[in-house]
Amino acid sequence: MSEDAKRDGDRTPDESAEWPVSLEGVTESVVTTLGPNDRWNAAALGLFADEDDGSVTATTWGNTRTRRNFRRRGEGYIQFTVDPVTFADAALSIVEVDDPVLESADAWTRVRVERIGADTEGDTRREEWVLRPVESRVVDERVPTIDRGFGAVIEATVAASRLGVPVYDQGELRDRLEYYASVVDRAGSPRERAALERVREHADW
Numbered sequence: 001m002s003e004d005a006k007r008d009g010d011r012t013p014d015e016s017a018e019w020p021v022s023l024e025g026v027t028e029s030v031v032t033t034l035g036p037n038d039r040w041n042a043a044a045l046g047l048f049a050d051e052d053d054g055s056v057t058a059t060t061w062g063n064t065r066t067r068r069n070f071r072r073r074g075e076g077y078i079q080f081t082v083d084p085v086t087f088a089d090a091a092l093s094i095v096e097v098d099d100p101v102l103e104s105a106d107a108w109t110r111v112r113v114e115r116i117g118a119d120t121e122g123d124t125r126r127e128e129w130v131l132r133p134v135e136s137r138v139v140d141e142r143v144p145t146i147d148r149g150f151g152a153v154i155e156a157t158v159a160a161s162r163l164g165v166p167v168y169d170q171g172e173l174r175d176r177l178e179y180y181a182s183v184v185d186r187a188g189s190p191r192e193r194a195a196l197e198r199v200r201e202h203a204d205w
Contacts, residue, residue: 023049033069044091084195092202149188160203
């Protein structure tokens with residue numbers, strides 16, 4: 001990665017920059033944003049691709065570090081990774097690193113962000129952002145495979161993040177978690193089983 005990419009510079013966005021992967025539907029990613037302590041916070045972020053105009057948006061919920069850093073800096077680094085431990089940690093715990101690009105990233109995109117909407121759902125503030133790529137890089141190319149264990153870990157992080165939120169049925173969430181755990185036990189790799197243990201630790205499940 002270039003030295004410029006490691007700094008929080010004020011370069012004018014490159015309007016010709018493109019995403020390093022094809023985005024369709026909702027793509028799960030990890031975003032790093034620079035905090036006031038000059039460290040990069042890593043968090044899970046769903047990317048919503050508009051089939052009509054090609055735009056990509058994301059939603060932040062509540063007063064998270066990602067939301068605050070988006071507002072403060074107006075940019076971040078989107079990471080595309082298939083490492084389940086990286087995703088579980090980012091989704092359910094506070095992760096701060098020195099470099100904006102994670103070691104597990106297969107590709108990354110530096111994006112400018114602009115808030116395009118805000119409302120409240122229940123007691124939670126929701127803000128919608130449009131993400132525009134400034135620069136991208138593919139780090140590792142691989143032949144894709146289908147792994148039910150990986151999908152189960154992702155779903156487990158979603159269920160675990162809703163534990164303790166009153167609008168969700170807590171018994172149903174725990175039933176889901178037990179089911180996802182059984183899928184990982186049957187079909188997951190050692191790395192996915194390690195990720196599931198991270199989910200248990202972070203969510204007190």
